[in-house]
Amino acid sequence: MSVFLFDEIVFGPVNSRRLGVSLGMNLMPVNRKICSFDCIYCECGLNGQLGDKNGQIPERQVVKEALGKKLTSMLNNNLKPDVITFAGNGEPTLHPDFKGVIDDTIELRNKYCPEARIAVLSNASRLHKPEVVEALLKVDDNIQKLDSGLKDTILKLDQPNYPFDLDTTIEQLCRFNGQVIIQTMFVEGETNNETIDNTTEADIAAWLKALDKIKPEKVMIYTIERDTPYNSLKKVPIDKLKQIAQRAEEQGHKVSVSG
Incomplete structure (x- = not known):
């Protein structure tokens, strides 16, 4: 797909x-994807699939100037975002000055649109970095995959491209003491003649057990909406998502569903 x-x-x-109404923030190059995961459902494609390998991560001051300019333009047109969301062409916490960028964003948010929330969509791969955790604890919506x-x-x-350890990741998510939102993408299909399905009973049971340990303030479950690198991936039906959500709710978790 495209x-x-x-x-x-x-x-x-x-x-x-x-x-x-989300104003997006891309801390990776505008012409290249850089990510510590290589998710088979990523709308930005697989690592190295698109763009210029020489693309550069924008410096902190450049990011601040771009956000200030955009917020000024929006206010001049009587527009305000509900949320300023860090996502874009890869993992935002890979930015070498992620903490500084978050500080700048809080400053600009407070100046131009104090009612707006600040959200970070992250894959939880950088939670071993104290400065990353410190920054995530400052935002309104700390959303971890x-x-x-x-x-x-x-x-x-x-497809993490580092020595991934699930137990360590869950332990790191627990250290937020509930100040974290868990996001889960449910998808079915196949890639390279291999079945892909994280809605199996074994997956859901283990996922629920992890949620009970992490105790997030909220759980967001959703399925693919945009194009993905593989035509063979399928949306999970909304009824199935709601059934999964009900099981999480029965265990005391607050859940939102996006089909």
Whole structure:
């Protein structure tokens, strides 16, 4: 299918299924994807599939100037975002000055649109960095990925490009003491003649067990909406998502569903 890169540091605003009117923040190059995962469902394609390998990560001051300019333009047009969301062409916490960028964003948010929330969509791969955790604790919506409670499924679905350890990731998520939102992408299909399905009973049971340990403030479950690198991937029906959500709710978790 057709996939794409975000060609700006600040993009949108767009209507997000989960967050409302969202102003996007891309801390990776505008012409290249850089990510510590290589998720088979990523709308930006696989690592190295698109763009210029020489693309550069924008410096902190450049990001701040771009956001200030965009917020000024929006206010001049009587527009305000519900949320400023860090996502874009890869993992935002890979930015070498992620903490500083978050500090700048809080400053600009407070100046131009104090009612707006700040959200970070992350794959939880940098939680061993104290400065990353410190920055995530400052934002309103600290949204971390956990696509299964089984390591083998995550390896197939998310394809981490570092020595991934699920137990360590869950332990790191627990250290937020509930100040974290877990997002889970449910998907079915196959890639390279291998079945992909994180809605199996084994996956869901292990996932629920992990949620009970992490105790997140909220769980967001959703399925693919945009194009992915593989035509063979399928949306999970909304009824099935609601059944999964009900099981999590029965264990005391607050859950939102986006089909």
